[in-house]
Amino acid sequence: MLLFIGSFNLYHTSLPPASTISRMERGAAETYFCPVVRVGNLATVEQDDKDGRITTGNQGQRRPRVALLVTCLVDLMRPSVGFAAVKLLEEAGCDVVVPSQTCCGQPAYNSGNRATARALALQVMDRFSGVDYVVAPSGSCAGMAARHYPELFTHDPNLAVRARAFADKTHELVSFLTDILGVTSVSATFEHTVTYHDSCAGLREMHVKRQPRTLLESVEGLKLVEMKDAEVCCGFGGTFATKYGEISDAIVSEKARNIDSSKADVLLAGDLGCLMNMAGKLSRQGRKMEVRHIAEVLADMTDAPAIAAPEDGSI
Amino acid sequence: MTAPMTSPQFKDNAHRALGDAQLQKALGNVRHAVIERRAAAAAALPEFEALRDQARDIRDHVLQHLDIYLEEYERKVTAAGGHVHFARTGDEACRIITGIARRRGAKSVTKGKSMVSEEIGLNGALERAGVEVIETDLGEYIIQLRGETPSHIIMPAVHLNQEDVEQEFRKRHTHLDAGRNLEDAETLLAEARGILRQKFLAADMGITGANFLVAETGTSIIVTNEGNGDLTQTLPKVHVVVASIEKIAPTLEDAAAIMRVLARSATGQDMSVYTTLSTGPRRPGDVDGPEEYHVVLVDNGRSAMLGTEFQDMLRCIRCGACMNHCPVYHAVGGHAYGWVYPGPMGAVLTPSLMGVDKGGHLPNASTFCGRCEDACPVRIPLPKLMRHWREREFERHLAPVRVRAGLSLWGFFARRPLLYRLGTSIAMRAMGWLGRKRGHFARVPFAGGWTSYRDFPTPQGGTFQAQWKKREKGRQGISR
Ligand code: SF4
Numbered sequence: 001m002l003l004f005i006g007s008f009n010l011y012h013t014s015l016p017p018a019s020t021i022s023r024m025e026r027g028a029a030e031t032y033f034c035p036v037v038r039v040g041n042l043a044t045v046e047q048d049d050k051d052g053r054i055t056t057g058n059q060g061q062r063r064p065r066v067a068l069l070v071t072c073l074v075d076l077m078r079p080s081v082g083f084a085a086v087k088l089l090e091e092a093g094c095d096v097v098v099p100s101q102t103c104c105g106q107p108a109y110n111s112g113n114r115a116t117a118r119a120l121a122l123q124v125m126d127r128f129s130g131v132d133y134v135v136a137p138s139g140s141c142a143g144m145a146a147r148h149y150p151e152l153f154t155h156d157p158n159l160a161v162r163a164r165a166f167a168d169k170t171h172e173l174v175s176f177l178t179d180i181l182g183v184t185s186v187s188a189t190f191e192h193t194v195t196y197h198d199s200c201a202g203l204r205e206m207h208v209k210r211q212p213r214t215l216l217e218s219v220e221g222l223k224l225v226e227m228k229d230a231e232v233c234c235g236f237g238g239t240f241a242t243k244y245g246e247i248s249d250a251i252v253s254e255k256a257r258n259i260d261s262s263k264a265d266v267l268l269a270g271d272l273g274c275l276m277n278m279a280g281k282l283s284r285q286g287r288k289m290e291v292r293h294i295a296e297v298l299a300d301m302t303d304a305p306a307i308a309a310p311e312d313g314s315i
Numbered sequence: 316m317t318a319p320m321t322s323p324q325f326k327d328n329a330h331r332a333l334g335d336a337q338l339q340k341a342l343g344n345v346r347h348a349v350i351e352r353r354a355a356a357a358a359a360l361p362e363f364e365a366l367r368d369q370a371r372d373i374r375d376h377v378l379q380h381l382d383i384y385l386e387e388y389e390r391k392v393t394a395a396g397g398h399v400h401f402a403r404t405g406d407e408a409c410r411i412i413t414g415i416a417r418r419r420g421a422k423s424v425t426k427g428k429s430m431v432s433e434e435i436g437l438n439g440a441l442e443r444a445g446v447e448v449i450e451t452d453l454g455e456y457i458i459q460l461r462g463e464t465p466s467h468i469i470m471p472a473v474h475l476n477q478e479d480v481e482q483e484f485r486k487r488h489t490h491l492d493a494g495r496n497l498e499d500a501e502t503l504l505a506e507a508r509g510i511l512r513q514k515f516l517a518a519d520m521g522i523t524g525a526n527f528l529v530a531e532t533g534t535s536i537i538v539t540n541e542g543n544g545d546l547t548q549t550l551p552k553v554h555v556v557v558a559s560i561e562k563i564a565p566t567l568e569d570a571a572a573i574m575r576v577l578a579r580s581a582t583g584q585d586m587s588v589y590t591t592l593s594t595g596p597r598r599p600g601d602v603d604g605p606e607e608y609h610v611v612l613v614d615n616g617r618s619a620m621l622g623t624e625f626q627d628m629l630r631c632i633r634c635g636a637c638m639n640h641c642p643v644y645h646a647v648g649g650h651a652y653g654w655v656y657p658g659p660m661g662a663v664l665t666p667s668l669m670g671v672d673k674g675g676h677l678p679n680a681s682t683f684c685g686r687c688e689d690a691c692p693v694r695i696p697l698p699k700l701m702r703h704w705r706e707r708e709f710e711r712h713l714a715p716v717r718v719r720a721g722l723s724l725w726g727f728f729a730r731r732p733l734l735y736r737l738g739t740s741i742a743m744r745a746m747g748w749l750g751r752k753r754g755h756f757a758r759v760p761f762a763g764g765w766t767s768y769r770d771f772p773t774p775q776g777g778t779f780q781a782q783w784k785k786r787e788k789g790r791q792g793i794s795r
Contacts, residue, residue, distance in 0.1 A: 070780070076743050079782050098780065101732065102731075103725070111722050116722075120726070200682070200683070201683075204689055205685065232686075237681065237683060241765055242762060244326070245768055248768070249767075251646055280769030281768070283769070308772035310752055
């Protein structure tokens with residue numbers, strides 16, 4: 001009677017339970033990677049145990065070396081976000097380098113093209129070596145490296161170890177500033193009522209939630225109001241927005257309603273993809289709303305016209 | 316015969332759903348009320364997250380030893396005087412059940428809510444065999460009247476508004492006074508109850524699903540909020556449980572542990588109102604219960620998922636939280652998915668059970684926002700499993716040509732940084748110049764999916780990397 005499910009037993013008994021596998025990998029990572037990690041250890045900044053603030057400068061430690069994963073969208077669409085990120089990192093005491101880069105591989109990965117995703121992940125890992133941290137002004141691209149690169153190399157133990165180590169040093173910009181560098185305030189002025197949209201990957205993969213709000217509250221003149229359903233997806237979803245344009249439109253329209261009823265005059269978020277989607281919808285609806293990446297506000301660099309806004313700055 | 320399927324027409328289904336004002340109004344309930352109730356229930360229980368881990372571990376353990384537990388379960392049911400039937404396919408399960416009905420000369424069958432019976436098309440099979448089928452869950456009863464399928468796995472009629480139900484009742488219950496008051500939910504409920512009561516008493520056979528099949532005792536457990544399951548399984552002379560093979564819980568304690576996350580995740584209740592356990596037929600001295608007790612265990616493609624990257628999906632306890640939290644489900648509702656299981660769990664399960672050639676749209680129609688995985692009580696990595704389906708589709712060249720071409724062009728440049736920098740820097744400067752006045756484009760070639768609905772922001776012009784190079788030259792920096 002049980003013959004038809006008999007076939008999977010064989011398969012099952014030959015595999016160790018999943019938990020054993022991950023333990024093995026972790027063990028391997030520690031032993032194998034030690035000599036390589038040491039380079040990084042030397043460079044790791046000293047942290048005060050109590051509040052996690054960095055102690056740099058006068059004590060003679062060298063500044064943390066941060067490679068900016070600028071993300072293809074910022075690179076192509078909105079360089080000012082990249083410069084804002086650099087400014088924030090430098091002011092927080094980092095040496096910033098920008099390795100030559102293209103794309104983190106996420107579009108390929110999420111389209112089921114693992115081979116291309118792997119090639120691009122390797123390219124990034126090669127080009128971003130020799131730094132203490134990799135930081136991206138995007139929860140989504142940081143999440144790709146921090147959460148998904150290890151997934152891409154599960155069947156190659158050496159690369160898996162490299163990917164794990166790379167993942168561990170990759171951070172989203174704002175949470176990197178607060179959680180790793182211990183930044184609690186910025187010196188910026190922005191006389192606006194703003195609302196902040198929690199982009200999905202930042203929120204759920206990189207646990208970015210209170211960090212941007214903490215820093216925004218330190219901006220002079222800025223009033224933060226919460227919109228309804230700030231944690232709900234804006235409907236971007238990478239290629240989803242074009243492949244399922246009509247559904248994406250329904251989702252972003254709902255988001256636009258919530259943004260509108262928040263009574264804010266500026267919309268901020270930490271991911272340019274979501275921002276372009278929301279700004280594009282608000283612009284099509286003819287709403288008067290300034291849309292910016294949070295880094296621009298935190299770095300006090302809000303001179304460039306807002307996203308989807310005309311050259312003269314009028315919205 | 317499995318349930319009819321329109322998943323390949325997902326886009327058309329979605330288009331219709333988005334234009335359906337009544338449906339959009341009804342979906343409003345899912346967008347907030349259930350989510351808030353679940354969040355409150357989870358927050359009120361400090362050990363909720365730990366319970367989720369425990370539930371996941373129990374389910375994983377079951378899947379790793381499913382053969383052993385199924386055999387134990389079968390032994391226990393048999394020892395209690397019941398019969399266990401294994402069905403490889405939906406058709407086989409339908410044949411077994413209609414066979415029982417025929418042998419017992421059953422004319423009418425009452426049914427408790429069961430998604431697997433929808434999956435295998437049981438109602439149709441019974442009706443073709445001349446048996447009247449009466450759904451007794453209120454939501455199921457309503458959609459049965461309307462000739463519809465469930466649009467949600469625990470709230471089958473969630474796509475309807477109260478006035479839709481009132482209309483249907485007036486149309487169908489013509490023996491009742493046309494001037495009666497049906498304005499509030501209670502009167503609707505009372506009317507359905509009155510009608511169903513007669514059917515319960517007249518039924519020759521009762522069919523229920525199962526939330527758990529307990530291996531240690533041979534018990535099947537259902538949880539309901541209406542108590543209809545109790546009447547379905549205790550009043551008729553024959554009780555048939557139809558359940559999929561992965562519903563096993565090793566012990567009663569394991570089932571109880573999972574129940575603690577099930578109702579909270581599903582409806583935000585601490586526990587469902589009725590938890591009904593049944594073990595075998597009526598014993599001498601029992602005051603009620605059926606004369607015959609059957610369990611039909613349906614595989615229908617599940618054993619083929621074991622040992623694959625999709626095994627985690629079989630942890631599912633059918634709570635519905637993933638669809639309750641899904642922005643795509645919120646937008647289009649359950650019927651658009653085109654088969655029995657909607658939302659994120661359906662997006663993984665449908666291609667698994669029906670083939671990715673038919674269910675291929677579903678795992679693609681997700682923004683990967685991850686809210687489903689966050690809510691899933693047994694921590695199924697739903698976006699990851701959907702991505703695995705996209706990988707299978709990619710390998711089989713099932714993705715649309717234009718999407719594939721666009722992505723491979725992108726991939727080509729992305730793997731050649733020099734060419735990429737040169738190309739993008741020229742392109743962005745050109746686009747930035749073209750769109751600088753307005754700040755956005757209302758139309759972009761090949762991006763109709765985007766610009767039909769929203770503007771495309773103008774690039775600032777010149778790439779970050781090009782500008783950075785210039786700046787670093789000035790500062791004699793370290794960029795490579
Ligand atoms: S996948 Fe998880 S959230 Fe969705 S129905 Fe199953 S158990 Fe519930």
